[in-house]
Amino acid sequence: MTTNTLVGSRALTPKGLATRERIVAAAAELILEHGMDSAKLEDIQAAAHVSASQLYHYFTDKSALILAVIDHQTEMVLGTQRAVLDRLDSFAALEEWREVIVRSIDSMHCVGGCPLGSLAGSLSESDPIARTALANSFARWQGLLVSGLQTMRDRGELRPDIDADALALGILASVQGGLLLSQTRRDSSSVRTAVDMSISYLRTLRP
């Protein structure tokens, strides 16, 4: 749970927390599926089964709700990533990680692209606080990749002199660019091909 969520949920009852989470989940889903511009507060209210006054009780404005959506999607995406990257012990595991990403976008028929990447693309120029929050999310994601690469290095799967930070950034870019192309083309093969190229490069860095 991040700072934003803590601030937003301080002093809420369990029932209040559940209502707040229902609003955030509904907003996250609507924004992912219809885009930032098309996800209206009225639609979020209807999807979360709350009144306008309930929504404003939890979120003073759309910006506050968007920050909570960023937290929500960050925990969701990084939770999935962490589960796979924490046990990165081989190139087979790296390929399994790629398939987790491909299955995830396939399950959405490529709608929404990356839940964090699409928020970054939509919000970076209109909401500087959201942009900073998303930059932090990407830094955490990169950190998970760094740890995974270090694990592989320590197990002798990668050379001792690899630049784990630069490689993690390059891999994250291939995921983000691949997902954007998959979203635009409605074709999950784009992200598979893009991440495959990153993995192929890593194979050249074996001892």
Next chain:
Amino acid sequence: MTTNTLVGSRALTPKGLATRERIVAAAAELILEHGMDSAKLEDIQAAAHVSASQLYHYFTDKSALILAVIDHQTEMVLGTQRAVLDRLDSFAALEEWREVIVRSIDSMHCVGGCPLGSLAGSLSESDPIARTALANSFARWQGLLVSGLQTMRDRGELRPDIDADALALGILASVQGGLLLSQTRRDSSSVRTAVDMSISYLRTLRP
């Protein structure tokens, strides 16, 4: 000039064409700098020095204007890319191409990211016609990269058995993901590092 532009500009006088182009350029700039959601028709009118009725004379609605913006940004981005990729004869030229991208985002202080990528991220779920147009733009960009890689292959800089389509897709993903990370972090080193990784991989495919 693409089909959309032709349809939109049919039967326009040179003065009309110039006014239309001024509106499109103003819209493209505002959307890039402030995001799709924040670029209002009134702001576009003011920036292009046209009245509402003039704007509606050229574009029946915001969707029509957005399609013209996609055309405009596609020609701009692919024009720059083509100029560099058409003379791709060495790894030095490939690094110069990477620097063109880095300089381009640096000149904007990373605002707006990729003019096509940010449109794709903002529009893919709310405007299916825009999404298809952007998928075509990405396909053309990938095609320029394929030609560049084939040139390098034919000159003996890359192995004869490279899969130019897959490599071009992976490189385009590294550009798109790198630019999204640069936009979000306000740091052009992200796209340089991401594209560097693609180039490093290509170096492993030398004969």
